[in-house]
Amino acid sequence: MAQAGPSMALRGLRVLDLTRVRAGPTCVRIFADFGADVIKVESPPGFDPNENMSGPRLGYDMQNLHRNKRSLAINLKTAEGKAILMRLVEEADLLVENFRPDVKERLGLDFETLHAINPRLILVSISGFGQSGPYRTRAGFDQIAQGMGGMMSVTGLPGQGPVRAGIALADSSAGLYGAVGALVALQERALSGKGQWVQTSLLEAQIAMMDFQAARYLVEGSVPPQAGNDHPYSTPMGVYKTRDGAINLGVGGEEQWRSFCRAVERPEWGSDPRFDSMEKRFDQRPELRRMIEERFAAAGSTDWLAAMEAHGVPAGPIYAVDQMFDDPQVRHLGIARPLEHPQLGDIRVVGQPVTLSRTPSRVATPTPAAGEHNDEVLAELGYDEAGLARLRAEGVI
Numbered sequence: 001m002a003q004a005g006p007s008m009a010l011r012g013l014r015v016l017d018l019t020r021v022r023a024g025p026t027c028v029r030i031f032a033d034f035g036a037d038v039i040k041v042e043s044p045p046g047f048d049p050n051e052n053m054s055g056p057r058l059g060y061d062m063q064n065l066h067r068n069k070r071s072l073a074i075n076l077k078t079a080e081g082k083a084i085l086m087r088l089v090e091e092a093d094l095l096v097e098n099f100r101p102d103v104k105e106r107l108g109l110d111f112e113t114l115h116a117i118n119p120r121l122i123l124v125s126i127s128g129f130g131q132s133g134p135y136r137t138r139a140g141f142d143q144i145a146q147g148m149g150g151m152m153s154v155t156g157l158p159g160q161g162p163v164r165a166g167i168a169l170a171d172s173s174a175g176l177y178g179a180v181g182a183l184v185a186l187q188e189r190a191l192s193g194k195g196q197w198v199q200t201s202l203l204e205a206q207i208a209m210m211d212f213q214a215a216r217y218l219v220e221g222s223v224p225p226q227a228g229n230d231h232p233y234s235t236p237m238g239v240y241k242t243r244d245g246a247i248n249l250g251v252g253g254e255e256q257w258r259s260f261c262r263a264v265e266r267p268e269w270g271s272d273p274r275f276d277s278m279e280k281r282f283d284q285r286p287e288l289r290r291m292i293e294e295r296f297a298a299a300g301s302t303d304w305l306a307a308m309e310a311h312g313v314p315a316g317p318i319y320a321v322d323q324m325f326d327d328p329q330v331r332h333l334g335i336a337r338p339l340e341h342p343q344l345g346d347i348r349v350v351g352q353p354v355t356l357s358r359t360p361s362r363v364a365t366p367t368p369a370a371g372e373h374n375d376e377v378l379a380e381l382g383y384d385e386a387g388l389a390r391l392r393a394e395g396v397i
Helices: 023-033 060-065 079-091 101-106 111-117 142-148 169-192 202-210 212-220 254-263 267-271 278-283 285-296 301-310 321-326 328-333 374-380 385-393
Strands: 014-018 037-042 070-073 094-097 122-127 197-201 237-241 246-250 315-317 336-341 345-350
Touching (some): 014 079, 023 037, 023 060, 023 122, 023 169, 079 111, 094 169, 101 122, 142 169, 142 202, 169 197, 254 267, 301 315, 374 385
Antiparallel strands (some): 237 246
């Protein structure tokens, strides 16, 4: 299996990764995949009771989240372990953490302390609920943020009750927003020469992901309901049953509506006064669904998708994950990235969904074993063999 070398896009940037679980690692993974020198600072095996919160080290989640990094396993409860971290801070560009705010302060990783050591450092803090306010010390978990952020109230079938997303939406989006903030801070630092504190939270990220649903309330005062697999205000746009399954339709404006009517060989629907505007179609959604699914019962999903494509009507299949990765367009995009692991052999992980023409992201090295790069990183700080032996004997590494 071919394995690419590192990206050149962020070469020369050093990132200290003190994150765990998902939101923080999602943020750091962007920097790692684009070529930054990411040092994953973690506890030696067995020291942290929460070290397996993302599953086993060789499991799919850890392998997908922590590739392209070096691992330094040090005991931060020792004076020298803490001193080693601060020496790394002196030369770092970014430090990313997702501790609870009170834990970060107790560890001496607050912005004021770090900024005094390195005024150019950018601290990225991803918390559950924010760095201040009445909920600042609460532990944050994705599903809790989904519920508090309104997402579960608009997901699911009408009247079904709250439904969570099938992915860690708040975690992942908080990580992405954290990375965006860090990149903005890096650009600003190029002008001012100064670092700053980048803050986001699962709750804020989830609310931001609500986007038009949140704006619907803020601007119009309307509380959006559950709409199931239908679009909140446009139809036919959603999941429709066929003879052998279901497909997604995305019929928007009037021209697409008329094209859809021709695709299903019912051109008269296009001029039917009950359906000749988006507003009328929305008002007649139950009847329109009945008519469409009655027509769709005449053929299978593949046939209807071909008809939609022939008439330029947005539509698509509904895949399980294995089918998704087998789709020819997905294979063409190459988002499943090959990786050679010394124990797992040839595996694949999920690549970055953005492509740069000259300096694309790369998946170059697998998730390291805890402390795999201790000697390498500490040698860069000036520790010789005797010094490394002493650190091991004293339980620092």
